[in-house]
Amino acid sequence: MSTFSKAFATTLATGVAFFGIASAAQAASLEEIQESGTIRIAVANEIPYGYVDPNGEAMGAGPDVAKQIAEELGIENIEWVTTQFSSLIPGLQADQFDVVAAEMAILPDRCQQVVYSEPSTSYGEGLLVASGNPSDVHSFSDFAEREDITVAIMAGADQLEMLQALGVPEDRMVTIQSNSDAISTVSTGRADAYAATGLTVGELDNQSDDVEAAAEFVDPVVDGEEVRSWGGFTFASNNEGLRDAWNEALLTFKETDEWRAILSGYGFTEADIEGSFNATTEELCAAE
Numbered sequence: 001m002s003t004f005s006k007a008f009a010t011t012l013a014t015g016v017a018f019f020g021i022a023s024a025a026q027a028a029s030l031e032e033i034q035e036s037g038t039i040r041i042a043v044a045n046e047i048p049y050g051y052v053d054p055n056g057e058a059m060g061a062g063p064d065v066a067k068q069i070a071e072e073l074g075i076e077n078i079e080w081v082t083t084q085f086s087s088l089i090p091g092l093q094a095d096q097f098d099v100v101a102a103e104m105a106i107l108p109d110r111c112q113q114v115v116y117s118e119p120s121t122s123y124g125e126g127l128l129v130a131s132g133n134p135s136d137v138h139s140f141s142d143f144a145e146r147e148d149i150t151v152a153i154m155a156g157a158d159q160l161e162m163l164q165a166l167g168v169p170e171d172r173m174v175t176i177q178s179n180s181d182a183i184s185t186v187s188t189g190r191a192d193a194y195a196a197t198g199l200t201v202g203e204l205d206n207q208s209d210d211v212e213a214a215a216e217f218v219d220p221v222v223d224g225e226e227v228r229s230w231g232g233f234t235f236a237s238n239n240e241g242l243r244d245a246w247n248e249a250l251l252t253f254k255e256t257d258e259w260r261a262i263l264s265g266y267g268f269t270e271a272d273i274e275g276s277f278n279a280t281t282e283e284l285c286a287a288e
Contacts, residue, residue: 025095027239030073033098038077040097041066044085046179047203048266049103049121049231052082061121062101064262065253066233072249086156089113092236099246103231105158110234111285115243117250119230119284121268122275125159126201127151127214128186128194135192139218143168143193152176152191158229159195165222183208197229202267230279 033039043050043063050062058067058080070078081097088100092114103123106116127137135149140159143151144167152174153159163173174191176182182194187210194201198217205213220227233250235243253259254276263273 025093025236027092027095027236027242028098029239030242030245033242034074037075038079039070039075039099040079040081041070041099041101042081042083042088042091042097043100044088044102045082046085046102046200048199048268050101052080058101060101060103061263061266061268062103062231062233064266065120065250065259066099066101068253068258069246069249072253073245088234092234095236098235098239098242100234102234104234105229106232106281106284108285108287111281113237114234115237115240116235116281116285117233117243117247118281119232119276119279120250120254121231121263121272122228122278123231123268123272124198124219124226124228125162126196126198126217128182128196128201128204128211129192129214130186130189131210131212133212133214137193138214138216140168140195140220141166141218143172147172149192150174152182152185152194154179154182154196157196162220162222162227163195166220179204183211186211198269199267199272228275230276230284232281 041063043052043058043060045051048060050058050060053059067078083091085102088102088104089110091097092100103121104110106119125140129135129137137149140163143149143163150172151163151168153163155175155177174185176185179196179200182196182204185191186194187208193214201213205211233246260273
């Protein structure tokens with residue numbers, strides 16, 4: 001199974017340097033968290049995965065499932081922490097929070113730094129295009145086959161390696177700093193499309209009439225396999241006890257209609273929901 005994590009390694013190295021000897025911090029055990037009655041859960045303010053709304057309430061697929069699991073584990077209070085995506089793993093290592101509920105993709109490089117739950121979600125890729133899709137693009141491979149179009153990607157995102165693996169030249173890629181820049185980049189013609197996860201594309205589509213999700217999108221195939229990500233909850237590497245208890249509650253909750261309703265309510269498709277059962281964390285961490 002192909003993975004796209006080289007860019008993450010650079011980000012991680014920066015984060016570790018920032019936190020210094022943070023990796024030595026000892027995470028609170030499940031028993032200590034239950035005794036205190038409070039668990040600290042981090043999100044990266046990315047809709048629909050995990051974010052805090054204007055009223056200060058944690059929302060998204062990760063937080064909504066996390067609320068159910070915390071209750072099942074007898075934890076009464078959740079302290080939500082909002083941070084940059086690149087700070088999530090260093091923050092766990094520095095004991096700044098106990099769990100990450102950002103639906104962070106389970107990748108081998110990350111598995112060397114933290115421990116994951118079993119997959120809670122799965123999600124594919126997508127393209128954001130100008131309204132009406134004037135450039136008629138429907139796949140990442142279009143940018144390898146056509147010389148007249150360009151694609152935008154977010155700095156540090158996995159889509160860079162996907163596009164490179166498909167043979168898209170560097171001069172057909174436009175780098176932007178955040179998802180918030182995508183709408184203007186595409187609507188003004190700076191790029192013909194923006195490559196991101198399907199859920200991110202859907203959320204951006206909802207924000208403006210000037211853009212839309214490319215219809216009849218074809219997921220990229222790299223090394224003979226369709227590219228799909230699996231998101232899970234993340235814990236400090238020395239906190240397997242909390243991870244194991246969380247896993248048990250998560251796998252039980254995934255058998256309920258309530259879990260399915262949470263995911264579908266945030267735009268996850270039936271294929272995304274069923275896809276979450278198609279890989280294990282052990283398989284994803286060992287993938288090359």
